[in-house]
Amino acid sequence: MPTSPFAVLLAALLIAPAIIAPAIAAPPTGPSRVLTGADLFNLEAASDPQIAPDGKTIVYVRRANDIMTDRIHPSIWSIDVASGEQMPLVDGPGSQGEPRWSPDGSKLAYVSSDSGKDSAQLHVRWMRTGTTARVTGLPATPHGIAWSPDGRRIAYVMFVPDEGTKLGKAPDKPEGATWAEPLQVIDSVVYRTDEGGYNKPGYEQIFWTPADGGAPTQLTFGARNAGGQLSWSPDGRSVLFSAVLSQDWQREQVDSEVHAVSIDDLSVKTLTHRKGPDDQPVVSPDGRLIAYVGFDDRYIGYQNLQLSVMNRDGSGARVLTGSLDRSVGNPVWAADGRAIDVQYDDHGSVRVARVGLDGSVRTLAEHLTASDFDRPYSGGDFSVARDGTVAFTSGTTQRPSDVWIQRGGNPRQLTHLNQGLATRKLGDVQHFEVAAFDKLPLDAWLGTPPDFDASHKYPLVLEIHGGPFASYGPTFSTDDQLYAAAGYVVLYINPRGSTGYGEAFANQIDKAYPGRDYDDLMSAVDATIAKGFIDPTRLFVTGGSGGGALTAWIVGKTDRFRAAATQKPVIDWSSFVLTSDMTPYFSRYWFDKYPWEDAAGYWARSPLSLVGNVKTPTLVVVGSDDFRTPDSEAEQFYTALQLRGIPTALVKVPGANHHGLAERPSQSAAKASAILAWFDRYRSPQAVPAPSAP
Numbered sequence: 001m002p003t004s005p006f007a008v009l010l011a012a013l014l015i016a017p018a019i020i021a022p023a024i025a026a027p028p029t030g031p032s033r034v035l036t037g038a039d040l041f042n043l044e045a046a047s048d049p050q051i052a053p054d055g056k057t058i059v060y061v062r063r064a065n066d067i068m069t070d071r072i073h074p075s076i077w078s079i080d081v082a083s084g085e086q087m088p089l090v091d092g093p094g095s096q097g098e099p100r101w102s103p104d105g106s107k108l109a110y111v112s113s114d115s116g117k118d119s120a121q122l123h124v125r126w127m128r129t130g131t132t133a134r135v136t137g138l139p140a141t142p143h144g145i146a147w148s149p150d151g152r153r154i155a156y157v158m159f160v161p162d163e164g165t166k167l168g169k170a171p172d173k174p175e176g177a178t179w180a181e182p183l184q185v186i187d188s189v190v191y192r193t194d195e196g197g198y199n200k201p202g203y204e205q206i207f208w209t210p211a212d213g214g215a216p217t218q219l220t221f222g223a224r225n226a227g228g229q230l231s232w233s234p235d236g237r238s239v240l241f242s243a244v245l246s247q248d249w250q251r252e253q254v255d256s257e258v259h260a261v262s263i264d265d266l267s268v269k270t271l272t273h274r275k276g277p278d279d280q281p282v283v284s285p286d287g288r289l290i291a292y293v294g295f296d297d298r299y300i301g302y303q304n305l306q307l308s309v310m311n312r313d314g315s316g317a318r319v320l321t322g323s324l325d326r327s328v329g330n331p332v333w334a335a336d337g338r339a340i341d342v343q344y345d346d347h348g349s350v351r352v353a354r355v356g357l358d359g360s361v362r363t364l365a366e367h368l369t370a371s372d373f374d375r376p377y378s379g380g381d382f383s384v385a386r387d388g389t390v391a392f393t394s395g396t397t398q399r400p401s402d403v404w405i406q407r408g409g410n411p412r413q414l415t416h417l418n419q420g421l422a423t424r425k426l427g428d429v430q431h432f433e434v435a436a437f438d439k440l441p442l443d444a445w446l447g448t449p450p451d452f453d454a455s456h457k458y459p460l461v462l463e464i465h466g467g468p469f470a471s472y473g474p475t476f477s478t479d480d481q482l483y484a485a486a487g488y489v490v491l492y493i494n495p496r497g498s499t500g501y502g503e504a505f506a507n508q509i510d511k512a513y514p515g516r517d518y519d520d521l522m523s524a525v526d527a528t529i530a531k532g533f534i535d536p537t538r539l540f541v542t543g544g545s546g547g548g549a550l551t552a553w554i555v556g557k558t559d560r561f562r563a564a565a566t567q568k569p570v571i572d573w574s575s576f577v578l579t580s581d582m583t584p585y586f587s588r589y590w591f592d593k594y595p596w597e598d599a600a601g602y603w604a605r606s607p608l609s610l611v612g613n614v615k616t617p618t619l620v621v622v623g624s625d626d627f628r629t630p631d632s633e634a635e636q637f638y639t640a641l642q643l644r645g646i647p648t649a650l651v652k653v654p655g656a657n658h659h660g661l662a663e664r665p666s667q668s669a670a671k672a673s674a675i676l677a678w679f680d681r682y683r684s685p686q687a688v689p690a691p692s693a694p
Contacts, residue, residue: 065665122156291331300589306327330342348500349367374479377470445492513549518550569629
């Protein structure tokens, strides 16, 4: 039976370190004390906690890694807030998600695939009796569900196919003949997405359906995508949404507006008109105001999403968070209509804040964390009850996200997932501050091996976040814990360009990335070496996406690192902006000109321009279905290194897109193991000549 190239390569990488090991390995004397790749199948995380209007019950999506399907299996659980008791609410072989309470709390809508094979459908559960009904039988999966104020209707977004562009036709096929697939005709600017692959002809449209079942009604039509976050007007006669409906919508993807569609005559009224995004509209309880987020577009790399309010007819727009130098999102009106709750990232940690109509900002909850496992990105979910109780997800560097609540006083943890991790000795993670080359303060975190001894000298892995407009924080990370379990100290930082530090900090890389991020990262490495427990001749570097681009840039600038692993990188900015699924954005906001207008500028910022300097053995990792930083980017770098005779290997993760490089537990474990095997090849002082001094 043939073996896949991926399996062959992993086998070669994993076997390599055994060359210097005894011929016969001793059998294990007991279970592992540290985290292993197999432990990834036992992990769970809480996401999307939705607190009932009366604050007595929380439902949330419990994401558990399933060893039999090698996928995350989401199910919906409920928690009694008073007792903390939880129970499964919706489970089965399919996917369960998007739980949303009806306005009176008597019913719960959610999206579920009963069999796991058919498209997921909209369901409603009557909470008092536990009776559940499937209320749609649609050709595609609905999403973005929103209850009408009277609880009688549910709005949602769904993809509606059309025929697409036709150019000629093949001859008529004889009956019973087997022919090739028909030609694929593409005429759109963005013709594939990292989330869904090559686009099928059609558009996202808005519908509503009776909450107790019945025929759906389509509200939007035409050759535009409508959708985003939906919000009903208090009288239930219109639905607000955000979309780019302009003539040049394919190229002006950032210029969205808030619209309202009437459920009576299907007329659409545009309520905002500025240049720039206007998203996430939410109508106040009394119907007078609409809250939304956006900015006046200045065509720079990063701008804060600001919270604004306007009158119901679109007049009187004003910004509420102009004095908060942070990007806010997910607005929710307080029950009394006098404030809006939002979340924002601050120094790697996410907060929930209440913004008054006077612009005042008061923190309601903090230390939110996301539900991903592999890397320590900041994030998190929240919802708010009528009495102001906040339900949110929070975790630590030692545990993935659980469900917490807070209303004044101290927060209270309601779930205790991943108790099995108590049997594993994890690496400790500590925060410290780094002074960059220009004295700019940078947040950094250091993960140490489980049996860390500061009197010893350890190899160091510099692990770099992507984005680049994103941030790391004090969050659980399987990648970093696996590196630490293998005996490496792990360093990660938020260099300039990271979010959560204000617009000026983020835009220090505007039209200049990767630029001075290299200096920030090297400053952090030097500060870590100065602590005294790092062997400066055993440095390693890795990172994904923007972190992959920086990894490739670093090995072109210095040979201080013994080995590197660049994951899903950008290698040539010209080819990237013309093949990525977000090309209208990248070519306009990250550069002043198109590639053919400034070839020299694009090339000067491309890691490929430095490949002639590379001496560092460099592993290249990418998903086979990555359409954000397409696999052709990784392949260019791999081939260039091969042509130069630099030790390299190309690891492709089958079926993985950009975000999902570590989505399947087996691939996440195998990817981390491959990187460690590559580093271990060069970990011994005898493996390669010592790198030159800085």
